[in-house]
Amino acid sequence: MQLTLEFGGGLELLCNSVKIHNVSIDPENGVGKLIMKDLLSWVRANLIKERPEMFMKGDTVRPGVLVLVNDCDWELSGQLDTTLEEKDVVVFISTLHGG
Amino acid sequence: MASTTGESSRILHEIETLKSAKFDLERRISALESQLHNLNQPHNNGVSNASSTSPSTFPHGLSPDMIYRYSRHLLLPSFGVQGQLRLSKSSVLVVGAGGLGSPALLYLAASGVGRLGIVDHDVVELNNMHRQIIHTEAYIGRSKVESAAATCRSINSTVQIVEHKEALRTSNALEIFSKYDIIVDATDNAPSRYMISDCCVVLGKPLVSGAALGLEGQLTVYNYNGGPCYRCLFPTPPPTTACQRCADSGVLGVVPGIIGCLQALEAIKIASAVGDPLSGRMLLFDALAARIRIVKIRGRSVQCEVCGENSEFKAAQFQEFDYEKFTQSPLSTSPLKLKLLEPNSRISAREYRDRLHSNESHVLVDVRPEHHFKIVSLPNSLNIPLASLDGRLEEVVSALKEEEHKHKQKSKSSSNGDVELYVVCRRGNDSQRAVKYLQENGYPSAKDIIGGLEGWAQEVDPTFPSY
Numbered sequence: 223m224q225l226t227l228e229f230g231g232g233l234e235l236l237c238n239s240v241k242i243h244n245v246s247i248d249p250e251n252g253v254g255k256l257i258m259k260d261l262l263s264w265v266r267a268n269l270i271k272e273r274p275e276m277f278m279k280g281d282t283v284r285p286g287v288l289v290l291v292n293d294c295d296w297e298l299s300g301q302l303d304t305t306l307e308e309k310d311v312v313v314f315i316s317t318l319h320g321g
Numbered sequence: 322m323a324s325t326t327g328e329s330s331r332i333l334h335e336i337e338t339l340k341s342a343k344f345d346l347e348r349r350i351s352a353l354e355s356q357l358h359n360l361n362q363p364h365n366n367g368v369s370n371a372s373s374t375s376p377s378t379f380p381h382g383l384s385p386d387m388i389y390r391y392s393r394h395l396l397l398p399s400f401g402v403q404g405q406l407r408l409s410k411s412s413v414l415v416v417g418a419g420g421l422g423s424p425a426l427l428y429l430a431a432s433g434v435g436r437l438g439i440v441d442h443d444v445v446e447l448n449n450m451h452r453q454i455i456h457t458e459a460y461i462g463r464s465k466v467e468s469a470a471a472t473c474r475s476i477n478s479t480v481q482i483v484e485h486k487e488a489l490r491t492s493n494a495l496e497i498f499s500k501y502d503i504i505v506d507a508t509d510n511a512p513s514r515y516m517i518s519d520c521c522v523v524l525g526k527p528l529v530s531g532a533a534l535g536l537e538g539q540l541t542v543y544n545y546n547g548g549p550c551y552r553c554l555f556p557t558p559p560p561t562t563a564c565q566r567c568a569d570s571g572v573l574g575v576v577p578g579i580i581g582c583l584q585a586l587e588a589i590k591i592a593s594a595v596g597d598p599l600s601g602r603m604l605l606f607d608a609l610a611a612r613i614r615i616v617k618i619r620g621r622s623v624q625c626e627v628c629g630e631n632s633e634f635k636a637a638q639f640q641e642f643d644y645e646k647f648t649q650s651p652l653s654t655s656p657l658k659l660k661l662l663e664p665n666s667r668i669s670a671r672e673y674r675d676r677l678h679s680n681e682s683h684v685l686v687d688v689r690p691e692h693h694f695k696i697v698s699l700p701n702s703l704n705i706p707l708a709s710l711d712g713r714l715e716e717v718v719s720a721l722k723e724e725e726h727k728h729k730q731k732s733k734s735s736s737n738g739d740v741e742l743y744v745v746c747r748r749g750n751d752s753q754r755a756v757k758y759l760q761e762n763g764y765p766s767a768k769d770i771i772g773g774l775e776g777w778a779q780e781v782d783p784t785f786p787s788y
């Protein structure tokens with residue numbers, strides 16, 4: 223499954239300062255279905271190069287990180303259970319406090 | 322030569338005297354203008370120098386001066402007289418007169434909101450000037466609120482500018498906020514953002530929230546038209562390590578400028594009841610990629626501890642709430658002062674200078690990131706950023722060996738060959754972390770320089786640049 227993953231608000235620093243990652247992920251067990259929970263483990267294992275605790279806490283993203291699936295807050299699509307589809311764009315963005 | 326020096330110091334002195342006189346005059350003009358405006362207020366909405374043949378105000382309430390000043394607003398069919406009138410009857414509070422607050426205040430004053438409040442406790446500094454464009458050099462060292470208020474009055478003397486020269490706290494926030502229709506969050510830290518949002522929920526005020534750091538910005542409107550509050554989106558505060566500050570991570574001046582302008586725009590839209598405010602949506606700005614993305618965010622959460630259905634969070638709870646404890650970070654932006662090492666593992670900048678002067682054999686490791694090291698560094702220091710110290714320990718080993726070798730050649734006599742190992746950083750926090758690591762990895766006598774390069778500039782060399 224082809225996905226575009228984007229990191230912003232400083233999270234890109236955890237993946238060698240690369241913001242946009244075009245990736246191909248095969249759903250495990252051949253079920254043919256990939257959900258956000260699976261994607262998070264995949265990202266943690268394959269893209270996060272340092273300080274994984276700055277990306278995840280438990281089995282979800284750490285507080286202060288917004289997750290957007292096709293420009294829409296993942297709270298509206300089922301959070302960890304959101305089903306991903308071909309060519310989806312998933313954005314992970316850390317909230318900023320500066321001014 | 323001596324006479325030239327005397328002449329330039331005389332000129333400098335005269336410039337200082339004149340600047341001070343100019344500052345006093347500007348303050349007096351600004352105060353008088355505001356006084357005059359308040360005197361005119363009960364009679365009509367404008368400065369009445371209209372000719373006797375026309376009324377000082379028209380049935381819609383705009384004076385001839387207002388019609389002329391805001392003519393380009395009035396010419397907009399979707400804004401018009403109605404929009405301008407609503408704006409002139411509204412009041413907006415901007416919390417923070419920094420990078421976001423500067424452009425927000427400039428546009429809000431220029432556009433003609435009725436009353437404009439400014440909250441800040443800070444003073445203008447030289448390293449603010451690249452982004453905090455409301456302030457001028459003449460105000461360096463003076464209150465940001467006074468400076469911002471003077472600029473706003475000089476742009477539009479018909480707007481009532483209210484100065485709140487104090488830090489926002491749970492003890493004063495309710496009273497200050499209650500005097501305004503719309504709140505603009507232009508602050509720079511997590512506890513302030515939670516406090517401002519909660520106060521807006523308690524008082525039922527819309528909140529225009531902006532943030533900027535590095536080359537990115539974010540903007541949304543909270544607590545408005547069924548949209549979420551800050552806590553609906555971020556019920557749990559982020560770890561303190563995720564809260565970067567402009568003073569540490571840097572910020573391109575124009576980035577908060579853009580977000581601050583958009584904050585003014587959203588406040589104007591809400592005040593004049595024009596357009597679709599950015600509620601339930603968030604704008605994400607990426608300056609490097611030249612991209613603005615607007616995303617849909619969740620609505621008000623029924624479970625929200627502050628704005629949710631069963632919330633017990635009212636004024637009393639707000640005043641009791643400890644935002645610094647909640648977010649584990651201070652409301653003031655003073656930098657962290659870590660105490661990780663025993664006193665005998667640290668030396669002051671002065672002590673380091675003395676050891677340098679006595680030609681003590683040593684290696685100085687600077688653990689700041691490489692781009693910091695490029696700004697300025699101490700001579701003969703070795704740059705190994707803290708993050709890569711683990712993998713580059715070999716470089717420390719060889720530097721120590723080299724130094725030992727040099728030392729033995731110089732003093733062939735009775736040398737014990739001990740080479741000291743010192744660590745420096747910007748402020749003396751990372752250097753402690755590095756020394757702790759070095760002590761645990763075979764260098765028990767490693768020491769850090771207290772206060773880092775800032776300490777060096779303060780205690781030893783005042784010409785050493787700060788940043």
